[in-house]
Amino acid sequence: MAIYKEKISVEESKTSKIEQVDFSKLDFGRVFTDHMFVCDYKSGKWQTPKITPYQAMTIEPSARVFHYGQAVFEGMKAYKTDEGRVFLFRPKQNFERINKSAERMAIPAFPENYFFEGLETLLNLDNDWIMPGIGNSLYIRPFVIATEPAISASPANTYRFMILCSPAQSYYNTPVRVLVAEQYSRSANGGVGAAKAAGNYAAQFYPTSLAQKEGFQQIIWTDADTHSFMEEAGTMNVFFRVNDTLLTAPVSDRILDGITRKSIIQLAEDLGITCEVRQVKVEEIKNAARDGSLKEIFGAGTAAVISEISAFQHKDELFEIADIDSDNSYAKLFKKTLMNIQYNISEDVHGWRYEVKPK
Amino acid sequence: MAIYKEKISVEESKTSKIEQVDFSKLDFGRVFTDHMFVCDYKSGKWQTPKITPYQAMTIEPSARVFHYGQAVFEGMKAYKTDEGRVFLFRPKQNFERINKSAERMAIPAFPENYFFEGLETLLNLDNDWIMPGIGNSLYIRPFVIATEPAISASPANTYRFMILCSPAQSYYNTPVRVLVAEQYSRSANGGVGAAKAAGNYAAQFYPTSLAQKEGFQQIIWTDADTHSFMEEAGTMNVFFRVNDTLLTAPVSDRILDGITRKSIIQLAEDLGITCEVRQVKVEEIKNAARDGSLKEIFGAGTAAVISEISAFQHKDELFEIADIDSDNSYAKLFKKTLMNIQYNISEDVHGWRYEVKPK
Numbered sequence: 001m002a003i004y005k006e007k008i009s010v011e012e013s014k015t016s017k018i019e020q021v022d023f024s025k026l027d028f029g030r031v032f033t034d035h036m037f038v039c040d041y042k043s044g045k046w047q048t049p050k051i052t053p054y055q056a057m058t059i060e061p062s063a064r065v066f067h068y069g070q071a072v073f074e075g076m077k078a079y080k081t082d083e084g085r086v087f088l089f090r091p092k093q094n095f096e097r098i099n100k101s102a103e104r105m106a107i108p109a110f111p112e113n114y115f116f117e118g119l120e121t122l123l124n125l126d127n128d129w130i131m132p133g134i135g136n137s138l139y140i141r142p143f144v145i146a147t148e149p150a151i152s153a154s155p156a157n158t159y160r161f162m163i164l165c166s167p168a169q170s171y172y173n174t175p176v177r178v179l180v181a182e183q184y185s186r187s188a189n190g191g192v193g194a195a196k197a198a199g200n201y202a203a204q205f206y207p208t209s210l211a212q213k214e215g216f217q218q219i220i221w222t223d224a225d226t227h228s229f230m231e232e233a234g235t236m237n238v239f240f241r242v243n244d245t246l247l248t249a250p251v252s253d254r255i256l257d258g259i260t261r262k263s264i265i266q267l268a269e270d271l272g273i274t275c276e277v278r279q280v281k282v283e284e285i286k287n288a289a290r291d292g293s294l295k296e297i298f299g300a301g302t303a304a305v306i307s308e309i310s311a312f313q314h315k316d317e318l319f320e321i322a323d324i325d326s327d328n329s330y331a332k333l334f335k336k337t338l339m340n341i342q343y344n345i346s347e348d349v350h351g352w353r354y355e356v357k358p359k
Numbered sequence: 360m361a362i363y364k365e366k367i368s369v370e371e372s373k374t375s376k377i378e379q380v381d382f383s384k385l386d387f388g389r390v391f392t393d394h395m396f397v398c399d400y401k402s403g404k405w406q407t408p409k410i411t412p413y414q415a416m417t418i419e420p421s422a423r424v425f426h427y428g429q430a431v432f433e434g435m436k437a438y439k440t441d442e443g444r445v446f447l448f449r450p451k452q453n454f455e456r457i458n459k460s461a462e463r464m465a466i467p468a469f470p471e472n473y474f475f476e477g478l479e480t481l482l483n484l485d486n487d488w489i490m491p492g493i494g495n496s497l498y499i500r501p502f503v504i505a506t507e508p509a510i511s512a513s514p515a516n517t518y519r520f521m522i523l524c525s526p527a528q529s530y531y532n533t534p535v536r537v538l539v540a541e542q543y544s545r546s547a548n549g550g551v552g553a554a555k556a557a558g559n560y561a562a563q564f565y566p567t568s569l570a571q572k573e574g575f576q577q578i579i580w581t582d583a584d585t586h587s588f589m590e591e592a593g594t595m596n597v598f599f600r601v602n603d604t605l606l607t608a609p610v611s612d613r614i615l616d617g618i619t620r621k622s623i624i625q626l627a628e629d630l631g632i633t634c635e636v637r638q639v640k641v642e643e644i645k646n647a648a649r650d651g652s653l654k655e656i657f658g659a660g661t662a663a664v665i666s667e668i669s670a671f672q673h674k675d676e677l678f679e680i681a682d683i684d685s686d687n688s689y690a691k692l693f694k695k696t697l698m699n700i701q702y703n704i705s706e707d708v709h710g711w712r713y714e715v716k717p718k
Contacts, residue, residue: 029510032421058415061521062391066504069428069557070564106564141510145425146561151388151500151525153594155564162420166510181549188547188583190540192562198428199558202505203551205429205465205514224547225584235512 008037008114008121013053016128023131026169028303029139033126037118037163040147041108046161049118051125054164060149064156070146071198072101075302077137077168078123078356079342080130086123088354089342091116093259098142101195106155107144114161115142122163123356129167134343139168139303143198168303175310176299178233179216180282181207182315185224186234186254193254204234216313218299222282223254230280236299236307237261239275241330242288243295246275260300264334266350271337273330282314289319296324298331306335367396367473367480372412375487382490385528387662388498392485396477396522399506400467405520408473410481413523419508423515429505430557431460434661436496436527437482437715438701439489445482447499447713448701450475452618457501460554465514466503473520474501481522482715488526493702498527498662502557527662534669535658537592538575539641540566541674544583545593545613552613563593575672577658581641582613589639595658595666596620598634600689601647602654605634619659623693625709630696632689641673648678655683657690665694 013034021031032054039049065071074094079087095116099109119140123130130138141164146156184207187193192200204219211219220238223229231249232238237258240247246268251257268275288294289312297309308331311320326332340346341353372393380390391413398408424430433453438446454475458468478499482489489497500523505515543566546552551559563578570578579597582588590608591597596617599606605627610616627634647653648671656668667690670679685691699705700712 027509027511029421030508036420054420056417056419058417060415061395061413062388062500062523062525064561065557066424066430067432067500067502067557068560068564069430070561071425071428073426104565105561106568141421141426143426149389150386151498151523152386153560153563155561155568164421164510166421183549185547185549188544188550190542190544190583190586191547191550192558197558197562198424198426199551199556199562201427201512202423202429202464202514203556203558204512205427206463209465209514224549227549 007048008117009048009050010121010125011050011052012125018128021167023136023167026167028168029166031166033129033138033165033167035122035125037122039110039114039118039161041159041161042157046108046111046114049114051118051122059147062149062151064146064148064150067151068146068153069197069199070105070107070156071144072098072105072107073141073143073196073198074098076140076142077302077342078130078140079137080132081344082132084132085344086127086130086356087342087344088356090259090263090352091119091354094142097196097257098144101197102144104192104195105197107146107159110144110161119163120356121359122165124359126165129165131167134339135169137168139166141166175308176217177215177311178218178220178309179211179214180220180230180312180314181222182227184219186221186231188224188254190253194251194256196256201234208234220312228282230282230285231255233299236301236304239264239298239300240280240285240294241296243293244273246273246330247280248275248277249280250277258301260302260305260338263338263352264300267334267337270349271333286314286317286319289321294321296329296331297321305338306331366407367476368407368409369480369484370409370411371484377487380526382495382526385526387527388525390525392488392497392524392526394481394484396481398469398473398477398520400518400520401516405467405470405473408477410477410484418506421508421510423505423507423509426510427505427512428556428558429464429466429515430503431457431464431466432500432502432555432557433457435499435501436661436701437489437499438496439491440703441491443491444703445486445489445715446701446703447715449618449622449711450478450713453501456555456616457503460556461503463551463554464556466505466518469503469520478522479715480718481524483718485524488524490526493698494528496527498525500525534667535576536574536670537577537579537668538570538573539579539589539671539673540581541586545580545590547583547613549612553611553615555615560593567593579671587641589641589644590614592658595660595663598623598657598659599639599644599653600655602652603632605632605689606639607634607636608639609636617660619661619664619697622697622711623659626693626696629708630692645673645676645678648680653680655688655690656680664697665690
């Protein structure tokens with residue numbers, strides 16, 4: 001990889017929109033901070049990055065991203081302590097994953113120093129947008145799009161890497177009800193399911209809208225071949241608690257290597273909870289629900305952190321999961337343990353916190 | 360569907376770029392005509408369409424198309440006879456398919472009268488860009504993108520439908536060599552492979568680039584479950600000629616319902632050529648190559664029309680297909696028969712031609 005030494009150019013916003021925002025009533029992903037990070041790729045290299053006021057951009061309608069979906073993204077959060085210190089959670093994992101996603105989508109890798117310098121400069125500029133308080137965060141959206149104005153079906157020669165920031169409260173407030181996929185699929189063996197590729201998400205909208213009409217907020221996707229194994233929920237990985245054992249599907253080329261997921265697997269080990277990373281049969285979970293050994297299901301992802309699942313349906317059979325006492329809930333335990341690390345409340349034995357210091 | 364009665368508003372370009380274009384050296388999909396069609400969806404309906412000079416557009420970086428790939432497209436062509444008459448080929452099929460793709464991607468259907476009035480007005484304005492002569496055409500790219508500035512993972516509330524036009528010569532000039540997929544996949548059962556969804560295309564770029572490094576221009580995708588059945592080539596459906604019988608895979612939720620494909624199946628019937636639409640085993644084609652009964656392979660699609668395939672490789676075994684006498688080539692026969700219909704040279708017994716008359 002080339003060495004990138006140019007300084008990031010910064011154009012500060014003359015005014016701030018922050019006074020117009022009601023931070024107690026945030027609709028996820030609709031409000032953006034005052035600045036954004038932009039870096040263009042052309043002539044075979046990433047150009048000098050810049051930070052500008054958040055603004056609309058000009059792009060050709062023939063840009064390949066519109067026609068062929070050549071685009072990848074990441075989701076991260078910045079957390080602020082009551083003392084005003086700002087932390088990221090395992091950001092190097094996001095950096096590495098966006099480049100892994102990019103490789104699968106034939107997009108050139110982004111330089112690590114641009115990523116971190118850009119991100120830290122942006123967070124310092126928009127520091128006031130990061131609200132302290134457990135559950136509050138600044139959602140960070142790095143993404144790359146193919147900008148070349150040419151509609152032949154081949155990789156672009158020009159790209160734009162951007163980072164947007166959007167203040168967030170907790171993503172799902174109440175337990176969700178999910179449908180287990182029987183007909184539709186999220187990804188194929190040998191496909192792009194493991195990449196945070198833009199098209200993976202739109203592909204889920206229609207089946208999810210059908211599920212929503214039946215009263216389910218999300219779908220747990222199953223393997224496309226047989227629809228008999230639990231995979232992931234599209235915006236979250238999924239964990240099943242049978243008696244006191246956690247089960248979750250192994251990552252594959254179909255399943256996203258979630259950072260919250262891998263953190264939970266580590267925390268389970270730390271806490272002495274058995275976590276089996278293996279294929280999870282739909283029938284096994286249905287049987288566990290029938291015999292009462294299924295105690296919890298929850299999703300894990302950056303946006304939702306931990307999202308409790310209160311019911312699932314498969315083949316017209318609905319399984320309600322009995323409420324579990326708060327003190328015994330793995331979902332609540334992991335959520336609290338994770339957030340205590342994220343918000344600098346507990347010790348960080350694995351070195352997961354990354355402090356963004358004022359410059 | 361609502362009735363749409365508003366007149367299309369037209370803003371004509373004050374100058375034309377046509378003098379700058381060398382029509383004998385066109386690079387596919389890089390040059391666009393003087394005008395484009397634009398129609399926005401908001402407040403639950405498609406707004407009054409407009410035709411404007413071709414130009415860059417302004418869009419929020421948070422537009423959902425960039426993050427979740429909610430986008431579909433079509434590919435069509437306009438053909439001009441030596442007398443200056445302009446024809447489309449089965450355009451209603453494209454109109455119906457873009458709405459079918461849109462439904463799968465949770466995008467609202469586009470009104471038929473806007474599509475045809477917009478297209479015809481655009482082609483009349485840019486008529487000079489349609490060059491006569493067999494092989495020349497104006498490639499037409501209708502597409503829809505999600506424009507809503509919100510990064511929650513759900514369908515957008517605002518969209519933009521556009522049509523761009525780009526002058527084209529024949530897409531592939533020489534026979535192509537293809538690799539038969541063994542590891543990577545294009546689509547899953549229950550996925551979006553049958554839709555012309557943007558993300559389906561970028562997903563192929565990386566595996567195709569690997570194939571290109573080995574000297575193959577394209578990949579013939581196989582079923583993701585077993586990699587043992589021939590499916591499609593990503594930008595083309597595929598036909599195999601074994602002795603005098605044509606074989607092609609049935610359409611499914613993994614395989615695009617190609618308009619050139621279905622036209623060839625009809626033309627085969629007209630010409631008394633047996634065409635079996637059924638699952639085609641990779642082994643069967645390899646065996647036919649070994650015993651000499653495999654006479655031809657060709658791709659069929661709007662951009663390429665018919666693209667002859669001269670060799671394929673599977674599991675490190677390379678099969679060269681012997682040249683066939685031009686007079687006996689099905690590929691050449693179908694290409695000529697199709698183009699004679701498209702260019703108003705032969706009788707149009709199926710009513711496939713659609714004349715765009717000057718207004």
